[in-house]
Amino acid sequence: MVQNRSNEWQNVGVANTDDGNAWHLATSQRIGRSVAARRKELGMTALQLSERCRDLGAPIHRSTITKIENGRPRFDLGELLVLAAALDTSPVRLVYPGPYDQNVEVIPGVDATEFVAAQWFSALVYYRIIFDTDPDFDEVRAAAERWQDAVGTLRTARALAKAERDQGVARIFGDKAEIEQLSRDIAGLRGILDKLERRLPNA
Numbered sequence: 001m002v003q004n005r006s007n008e009w010q011n012v013g014v015a016n017t018d019d020g021n022a023w024h025l026a027t028s029q030r031i032g033r034s035v036a037a038r039r040k041e042l043g044m045t046a047l048q049l050s051e052r053c054r055d056l057g058a059p060i061h062r063s064t065i066t067k068i069e070n071g072r073p074r075f076d077l078g079e080l081l082v083l084a085a086a087l088d089t090s091p092v093r094l095v096y097p098g099p100y101d102q103n104v105e106v107i108p109g110v111d112a113t114e115f116v117a118a119q120w121f122s123a124l125v126y127y128r129i130i131f132d133t134d135p136d137f138d139e140v141r142a143a144a145e146r147w148q149d150a151v152g153t154l155r156t157a158r159a160l161a162k163a164e165r166d167q168g169v170a171r172i173f174g175d176k177a178e179i180e181q182l183s184r185d186i187a188g189l190r191g192i193l194d195k196l197e198r199r200l201p202n203a
Contacts (some may be wrong), residue, residue, distance in 0.1 A: 029071035
């Protein structure tokens with residue numbers, strides 16, 4: 001059985017009869033609540049948040065912020081990014097604020113825990129957990145492999161950054177064996193990353 005954590009994903013089998021409008025609304029409402037909660041946590045007014053967005057070079061009017069916090073049906077990606085910066089958080093934290101053991105509809109008709117959803121958003125795991133008893137096992141596994149290929153560049157860059165940090169720590173403690181091993185790891189990761197980046201559209 002190929003799986004990560006049990007009961008974290010399920011296909012709720014809901015027919016998409018409203019063009020995803022209910023899902024869009026639920027997602028926007030969740031983000032709106034996150035924005036409001038974080039703003040209040042920082043002791044900011046909607047006007048102050050608006051001014052902070054303006055200072056960052058992407059103005060969002062106070063009335064628009066109020067509409068967002070009240071669950072405006074659609075949410076602009078640019079708004080998400082600038083609001084996250086203005087609120088000193090990360091976009092994923094606004095989209096999936098927790099509790100992380102509770103389920104959320106990741107895409108229409110597909111539930112996962114907020115933890116799994118946030119991990120998928122961050123390119124750490126695929127959002128569907130694969131069971132060999134799943135009637136769509138082959139299709140889901142193929143999709144997971146495509147996901148792995150698509151996020152490979154980011155994941156390799158992340159691994160390289162970690163190896164470089166670990167090497168810095170090893171140098172502080174003078175661990176020559178670990179330094180040498182990490183040097184080999186870093187060289188290998190740089191080679192892989194170089195090959196992957198050549199495949200990028202803007203390469």
